[in-house]
Amino acid sequence: MKARGLLWLALANVRADRRGALVNAGAATVGAAALAFFLALGLGVGDAARRMFPADARLVDVVPAGVSLSGVLGGGQLDDAAVARLREAPGVADAWPRLSLRVPVAAPRPPEGLQVNWPPGMTVQIPVVGVAPGLLAPDLGPGARFEDPAGGGAIPVVISRRILEIYDKTIAPAWNVRRLPPGLSLVGIELPVKIGLSIVPQKTEDRVYDARLRLAGLSDRIPVYLAAMPLDTVRRLHREYGKQDAGYTQVTVLARRPDDVPGIAAAVRRMGFSVDEGDRAAAERVGTVVAVTTGALAVVAVVMCGLAALAIAQSLSASVRARVREIAILEALGATPADVRLVVLAEAALLGLAGGVLGAALGRLAAIGADRVAARLLPDFPFRPETFFGWPAWIALLAVTVPALAAVLGALAPAATAARVDPARTIS
Amino acid sequence: MISLRGVTKSFRDADREVPVLRGVDLDVAPGELVAIVGASGSGKSTLLYVAGALDLDFGGEAVVAGRSLRGLSTAERADLRNRFLGFVFQSFNLLPGLSALENVMLPGILRRDGAEPVAALRTRAGDALARVGLSAQAAARPGRLSGGERQRVAIARALFARPAVLLADEPTGNLDAVTGEAIIRLFADLAREGLSVLVVTHEERVSRAATRVLHLADGRLG
Numbered sequence: 001m002k003a004r005g006l007l008w009l010a011l012a013n014v015r016a017d018r019r020g021a022l023v024n025a026g027a028a029t030v031g032a033a034a035l036a037f038f039l040a041l042g043l044g045v046g047d048a049a050r051r052m053f054p055a056d057a058r059l060v061d062v063v064p065a066g067v068s069l070s071g072v073l074g075g076g077q078l079d080d081a082a083v084a085r086l087r088e089a090p091g092v093a094d095a096w097p098r099l100s101l102r103v104p105v106a107a108p109r110p111p112e113g114l115q116v117n118w119p120p121g122m123t124v125q126i127p128v129v130g131v132a133p134g135l136l137a138p139d140l141g142p143g144a145r146f147e148d149p150a151g152g153g154a155i156p157v158v159i160s161r162r163i164l165e166i167y168d169k170t171i172a173p174a175w176n177v178r179r180l181p182p183g184l185s186l187v188g189i190e191l192p193v194k195i196g197l198s199i200v201p202q203k204t205e206d207r208v209y210d211a212r213l214r215l216a217g218l219s220d221r222i223p224v225y226l227a228a229m230p231l232d233t234v235r236r237l238h239r240e241y242g243k244q245d246a247g248y249t250q251v252t253v254l255a256r257r258p259d260d261v262p263g264i265a266a267a268v269r270r271m272g273f274s275v276d277e278g279d280r281a282a283a284e285r286v287g288t289v290v291a292v293t294t295g296a297l298a299v300v301a302v303v304m305c306g307l308a309a310l311a312i313a314q315s316l317s318a319s320v321r322a323r324v325r326e327i328a329i330l331e332a333l334g335a336t337p338a339d340v341r342l343v344v345l346a347e348a349a350l351l352g353l354a355g356g357v358l359g360a361a362l363g364r365l366a367a368i369g370a371d372r373v374a375a376r377l378l379p380d381f382p383f384r385p386e387t388f389f390g391w392p393a394w395i396a397l398l399a400v401t402v403p404a405l406a407a408v409l410g411a412l413a414p415a416a417t418a419a420r421v422d423p424a425r426t427i428s
Numbered sequence: 429m430i431s432l433r434g435v436t437k438s439f440r441d442a443d444r445e446v447p448v449l450r451g452v453d454l455d456v457a458p459g460e461l462v463a464i465v466g467a468s469g470s471g472k473s474t475l476l477y478v479a480g481a482l483d484l485d486f487g488g489e490a491v492v493a494g495r496s497l498r499g500l501s502t503a504e505r506a507d508l509r510n511r512f513l514g515f516v517f518q519s520f521n522l523l524p525g526l527s528a529l530e531n532v533m534l535p536g537i538l539r540r541d542g543a544e545p546v547a548a549l550r551t552r553a554g555d556a557l558a559r560v561g562l563s564a565q566a567a568a569r570p571g572r573l574s575g576g577e578r579q580r581v582a583i584a585r586a587l588f589a590r591p592a593v594l595l596a597d598e599p600t601g602n603l604d605a606v607t608g609e610a611i612i613r614l615f616a617d618l619a620r621e622g623l624s625v626l627v628v629t630h631e632e633r634v635s636r637a638a639t640r641v642l643h644l645a646d647g648r649l650g
Contacts, residue, residue, distance in 0.1 A: 002542030009537060016525020329521045332482060333585070334510025334538040336503050424483035427517060428473045428597075 001339040009330075010346035013319075020319060021351060024312045028355020028403040029362060031305035036363030036399035038301045041370075042294025043390030049286045052162070052383040056221070057258040058093075061276040062086060062251040062268050077247040078273065086253055089267040091260030096132035097248040101234045103205060103241045104198035107213075111191040117177035125199045126213075128157075129226045130234025135252055139219035141187030146216050148232035154190050154214035158228045161218040162383070169382040190214045195237065205241055221252070250276065305406045308355065312348055313410030320344060320414045327418050328426035337419035344415035345408055352407030356400035363399060364391065429493060429593050429624035430456040430479055436487035436647075437474055448474050450647030451488065456626050458592070461619035463638035464628045470644045472628035473597050479626060480513055480595045481505045493592045507540050514586030518598035520578040522570040528581045529553050529566040535589040556584040560614070576607030583614060594618060596627040600634060612637045 001009075014021045064078055078097065086095040105126045110118035133146045136158045140146055146156045164186070168179045180186060191213045196205035213227070222228045238245055253268070255261045265275045320327070327340050335343075367389040374388060437449040448471035456462045466472050477483040478490060481497050484505070490497040493512035500508065515521075522531045533553035536544055544552075557566050560580035570578050579599060586594055596615065600608035608631070616637045619625045627634055628644075635641045642649045 001538050001540060004546070005537040005539070005542055008546065012523075012526055012530065016523075325521070326523050329523060330534070330538065331506070332480070332509060332515050332521075333535050334506050334540075334589075336506040338503075339506070339538070424474075424477040427482070427521065428477065 001335060001342070006339070006342055006346050009343045010350055013323075013343065013347050014350055017319060020315055024308075024315050024351045024407075025355040025358065027308035027311040028305070028352050028407060029359040030355075031301065031308040031406070032356040032359020032399045032403045033362040033366065034304045034359075035298065035301035035402055036360050036395055037366050037389075038297035039294065039395050039398065040363065040367055040389040040391050042290065042297060043392070043395070044385060044388045046287070046290045046294065047390055048383060048385040048388070049290050051385070053282050053286050058255040058261065059221070060253040060255060060261055060264050060268065061278075062095075062253055062273050063249070063276045064247065065272055065274045078249070078251050079247045082271070082273070083248070083251055085271060086251055086268070089253075089264055089271075091255050091257070091264050093254045093256045094134060095251050095253045096135035097231065098132075098135075098250040098252060099130040099231055099234050099245065100249040101128035101130060101229065101237060102243045103196060103237045104203055105193050105195055105211075105213075106197040106199060107191050107193045108197075109192050111189045114180070114186075114189055116180075117175070119175065123197070123199055126193065127226050128229050128234070129222075129249065130231040131158075131222075131228045131252075132231050135221055136217060136219050136228060139221065140217040141215075144187055144216040146230055148230045148236060150232075150236065154212040155229055155233055156216035157213045158217045158219050158222055159215065160222045160224040160226070161220055162224045164218070165382045166224065169380055169384070173380075187215050187217060196241065207241070302402065305403050308403060309352075309406035309410035312351055312407045313414060316344060316348060316411050316414040317417065320418045323418075324421050324426050327421045328423035331421070331423040332427060337421075340421065341415040341419040344418045345411050348407040348411030348415075349404050352404035353400060355407075356403040359403065360396045360399035364396075367391075429458050430454065430626060431491040432475075432479065432488065433490075434488035435475070435478055435490060437471070437478060437483070437485070447647055449478070449486070452644075452647070452649050454479075454642070454649060456593075456624045458622050458624050459619055460640065461616055461625040461627065461638045463635045463641045464626070464644050464649070465630055465635055465641060466628075466644035467630065471647055472630075472644055475644065476595050476597050476626065476628050479593075480515060481508050503540070506538075510535055510538055510540070511589055512592045514589065514591040514594045516579070516582050516586050516594065516596040516599045518601040520570070520575075520582045520602070522578055522581055522585075524570050527567050527569055528557060528562060528573065528577075528584075531570065531581055532556050532585045532588050534585060539589075553584070553588060556588050557581070559587070560584045574607075575602050576604070576610070579603060579607070579611055583611070587618070592624060594623050594625045596625070596629075598629055598631075599627060600629070600631055605633075608633065 083095050083097050105128055106123050108123045110116050164180055172179045193211050193213055194208050195211050196208040198204045255264050268275055371387050432452055432454040435449050435452040438445045438447040464472050478486045495508055533549040536549040557563055560583055562580055600611055612634055615625050
């Protein structure tokens, strides 16, 4: 029998038992909806978590070892020679040093050109790290430069993208001050600062002078609590204030591929340095929690699809038992046992597919509803996503195919029973 | 069209074999309406199912529509039933979930080469129903038809594939006298058009219309 005839007969059987078909497709719908909903929820929450804890899988932060064995291993101090050696390590694409600024910088006034309700008398201490320009090159605003303005002028800084979100969602509402405009529109604003000024009186340097910081970009490669200046600016300020540089604070290594990271970490340790797992470990922990939760929910959804398949199998078994005479007639009219088997499987596939399509749509609707409820009930916390769901095309595909496949698997036994019907004995 | 030689068939009852057919020889030529009569349980239906390629578990030789049933694969037997044989049963055996028209077009749906479009199958099924006088009931489910109408739908279905052989098992058993007579006349007409018609029955009125009447008793035709 051709596929056309197969489909015709399967549809005819579905039409003939509309109530059973509705129950079976309903079971598949519930399974598919749960599968689509939970997978999309896992993806959406995962995306939100990644925005909250961004971690580039190719970056490795190298720090001096806590207990240095430099005398034995020739490592310990992160100097230019160490950076050069790190660049030569297998799998390394580049390495950029970072150096913490040991001269205090404080802002006694708000950024210029930005309407914020700066509390009177407030001075904000700004922790600064100097970084090699290459590390932040991809994150600079259009036309912005990240070089030391040795001849005077505003010092370019790059801050964490996340600090804006935290400010907007926590500080601004708490202080009842204006929220900041969206990310890149801030690039170019300037903040008057005092170099050498600390909010801790004993830490203020003998010499304090006015300077300006100009926002050059926003980056996830900068910790949320720091502002990044060009490395040369930090060195210049250290020279101005007589601070000795005893090696870099940190070196950020870029691996060629994420797979190279374990080898690079091992090489780093052999050189006598440590790998700072802080941000990466936090991101990995969050990622693991999200993945495990999503996986568990997906398993529950797959189990629901399995139960739907069992329901379909049981229903089809009963249907086959009730239709043995019809099956025998089909064989008398020219169907082979293989045809009969395929008709039952096609019937199950149709029910599973119909349930899958309905379930995918239902899952999507449920997600829209959940987003609306969340928008109404949840407070506006940092990194709160617009939607808690991710909907790549493969979720809909999976929601449609998994119940269909489960239904077909469930129909194997009733299909085999149908194929064993002996037309001569049954009709007579 | 039908040639049976030394056909034997037995059923197993507990530990013993119960012979039903004991060397049956039968020939039905094109244009013949052959009636096989016999008591209930005499093996009439069994003989029909052997000739209809529905039961392969028999001894002897059976050639139907020019094909020896012994050498055919499952698919070839199904194709033979689909293209060359038409069945009419006592209990009509229509699919209750399909309309009369859909029941009639089933052999076309099951056709292995399946080249004929569904629309064409519908048209031909409509023609077949018209031939048995049931055009008005084309959309009706079997449950809404009378016994005679159901049997005429079954005959239309049997004739849909333009078979060479028509096999009927007690075709008038569930019909009133008038309807039964009409069915018998239809069978006689079909035989005159060249079909080989084999009817098993225990009704005398069928025998009267047959070109030959054979009695099956003790597993033998006489």
